[in-house]
Amino acid sequence: MTGAEMVVKALEKNGVKIVFGYPGAANCPIIDKLSFSPIKHILTRNEQGAAHMASGYARVTNGVGVCTATSGPGATNLITGIATAFMDSVPVVALTGQVATNLIGKDAFQEVDIIGATLPFTKYNHLIKSGEEIPRVINEAFHIASTGRPGPVLIDFPMDILKQTFDYPEEDDEVNIRGYKLVGKPNESQINKVAEAIKSAQRPIILAGGGIVISNSVDKFREFVDKTGIPVVSTMMGIGTVPSNSKSYLGMVGSHGAKRANLALNHADTVIILGSRLGDRTVAHAQGFKNNRTIIHIDIDPAEIGKNLVPDIPVVGDIGEVLDTLIPLCEGYGIYEDWEEEVKNLREKYPPRSNSADTGFVDPKYFLTRLSEKTNSDIYLSTEVGQNQIWTANYFNVKTPRALLTSGGFGTMGYGLPAAIGAATAADKPVVAIMGDGSFQMDLPELATMCQWNIPVKMVVFKNDRLGMVHEHQYLLYKSNYQAVTIEGSPDFNKLADAYGIPNAYIAENSQIDEGIDKLMGADGSFLLVVSVNPFEPTGDSLNEDRLPKKEAVK
Numbered sequence: 001m002t003g004a005e006m007v008v009k010a011l012e013k014n015g016v017k018i019v020f021g022y023p024g025a026a027n028c029p030i031i032d033k034l035s036f037s038p039i040k041h042i043l044t045r046n047e048q049g050a051a052h053m054a055s056g057y058a059r060v061t062n063g064v065g066v067c068t069a070t071s072g073p074g075a076t077n078l079i080t081g082i083a084t085a086f087m088d089s090v091p092v093v094a095l096t097g098q099v100a101t102n103l104i105g106k107d108a109f110q111e112v113d114i115i116g117a118t119l120p121f122t123k124y125n126h127l128i129k130s131g132e133e134i135p136r137v138i139n140e141a142f143h144i145a146s147t148g149r150p151g152p153v154l155i156d157f158p159m160d161i162l163k164q165t166f167d168y169p170e171e172d173d174e175v176n177i178r179g180y181k182l183v184g185k186p187n188e189s190q191i192n193k194v195a196e197a198i199k200s201a202q203r204p205i206i207l208a209g210g211g212i213v214i215s216n217s218v219d220k221f222r223e224f225v226d227k228t229g230i231p232v233v234s235t236m237m238g239i240g241t242v243p244s245n246s247k248s249y250l251g252m253v254g255s256h257g258a259k260r261a262n263l264a265l266n267h268a269d270t271v272i273i274l275g276s277r278l279g280d281r282t283v284a285h286a287q288g289f290k291n292n293r294t295i296i297h298i299d300i301d302p303a304e305i306g307k308n309l310v311p312d313i314p315v316v317g318d319i320g321e322v323l324d325t326l327i328p329l330c331e332g333y334g335i336y337e338d339w340e341e342e343v344k345n346l347r348e349k350y351p352p353r354s355n356s357a358d359t360g361f362v363d364p365k366y367f368l369t370r371l372s373e374k375t376n377s378d379i380y381l382s383t384e385v386g387q388n389q390i391w392t393a394n395y396f397n398v399k400t401p402r403a404l405l406t407s408g409g410f411g412t413m414g415y416g417l418p419a420a421i422g423a424a425t426a427a428d429k430p431v432v433a434i435m436g437d438g439s440f441q442m443d444l445p446e447l448a449t450m451c452q453w454n455i456p457v458k459m460v461v462f463k464n465d466r467l468g469m470v471h472e473h474q475y476l477l478y479k480s481n482y483q484a485v486t487i488e489g490s491p492d493f494n495k496l497a498d499a500y501g502i503p504n505a506y507i508a509e510n511s512q513i514d515e516g517i518d519k520l521m522g523a524d525g526s527f528l529l530v531v532s533v534n535p536f537e538p539t540g541d542s543l544n545e546d547r548l549p550k551k552e553a554v555k
Contacts, residue, residue, distance in 0.1 A: 024070020026097025051081020053422030072110030087409025123151035131166035186317025210237025211275015384439035414442035
């Protein structure tokens with residue numbers, strides 16, 4: 001069979017159902033053979049969108065997403081999506097076409113060293129040298145992408161190898177890669193130290209990261225929280241590890257987190273970090289944060305432990321396996337009443353605040369609260385990056401893991417809609433994309449993808465005619481010298497939706513929220529809801545009413 005037929009057969013054997021991508025001369029042999037396969041190829045409008053769709057698909061299926069692009073600019077257009085997946089540990093396999101073997105290194109038309117370009121932010125990448133290695137390399141790619149700490153893998157296929165004929169090699173069902181060994185069982189003595197530290201702590205707190213979700217350990221984690229009573233704060237990627245309305249949960253921490261969560265974290269004497277690298281958005285000054293605290297760091301990736309903060313008790317291992325040992329060791333433990341009362345007071349003193357009164361604009365925080373209530377949070381929620389992301393993280397009641405799809409590590413604008421489209425191809429419940437009017441305009445071409453393939457996505461666009469977070473940044477740090485943040489020339493989004501045949505609505509008052517949400521969620525298929533938001537609406541959980549001018553005063 002041809003090299004391209006080998007690719008398709010190997011994809012089928014790895015359970016692939018959908019490939020997101022864009023054709024070109026170099027990957028056309030693969031596209032051609034996919035037409036004879038049960039695997040569905042979804043044509044996107046940009047390769048970056050294909051990578052984000054593969055990411056959204058991977059997140060909701062707890063599997064591997066697959067995307068493809070041609071050589072040169074097709075491959076480089078994948079780069080942002082691959083880096084986004086890398087930073088959030090999402091298993092994606094990218095298949096790129098390459099110029100013919102005899103032209104590599106000669107600056108041929110649409111040649112680029114995509115292996116060298118993606119080396120820093122792929123878990124593994126490989127340039128195919130012969131047809132016989134195709135099945136083995138693809139099997140290894142799926143294994144590497146989905147095991148240990150997941151991440152993206154890229155395989156580059158010269159077009160001549162895709163067209164040539166080879167004998168399909170005999171395969172070993174067991175993938176055995178020299179140099180790639182998974183982390184073994186966690187060290188029990190270290191886990192014993194964790195248990196002793198917890199028992200001696202007076203003000204312990206758990207910092208829940210995305211690793212809990214990735215390791216499929218949410219149920220065990222919730223059991224641990226219920227049995228110990230230790231309060232929980234989370235990173236953005238750890239949202240959903242416990243329900244946002246749980247009495248144990250104080251909210252997201254960090255520069256855009258909830259005040260009560262940050263205060264609780266700062267008041268703790270023992271911090272149990274589970275599946276988080278403790279990045280700068282979580283703790284701005286890690287070494288200062290460590291003072292007078294016992295730091296316990298549990299992660300499957302040994303490279304993350306000690307990278308930003310040297311812990312007192314490190315534990316390398318799968319979080320589920322660590323919890324299997326730790327939970328019995330903490331049997332009968334209960335937190336001090338003084339700490340329990342302090343945490344309760346913080347929760348009551350600093351609740352999430354929003355404004356339900358009509359002001360000439362919609363309060364996005366109140367909108368997200370109502371969206372959560374009216375849907376019973378039984379949806380997948382994909383966000384863009386900026387204020388819309390932070391409002392969603394702090395005000396939507398996320399009840400289940402994997403329900404929030406967002407670019408937490410890389411902060412990629414242009415992620416939200418394509419990720420929602422990818423998710424909606426496999427989701428068992430509605431998918432809602434929350435976007436700002438700036439980020440939405442990075443996504444516009446993928447509206448055609450959504451329509452062509454009849455993929456239902458509910459879209460919410462917070463329209464403030466600004467790049468909201470940068471606008472707020474310039475207000476706070478640059479004496480209101482607003483530069484390059486107003487986005488005049490934007491289209492009428494409702495008319496644009498009409499052009500695509502997408503039902504739509506517009507709301508401009510809080511009193512219209514419920515009706516707008518009913519139209520959004522009640523539509524049969526996709527729907528666009530444009531929401532008018534005050535350009536001075538703050539990102540944080542303070543109302544800051546003194547800096548919220550009325551509609552007639554906004555210019």
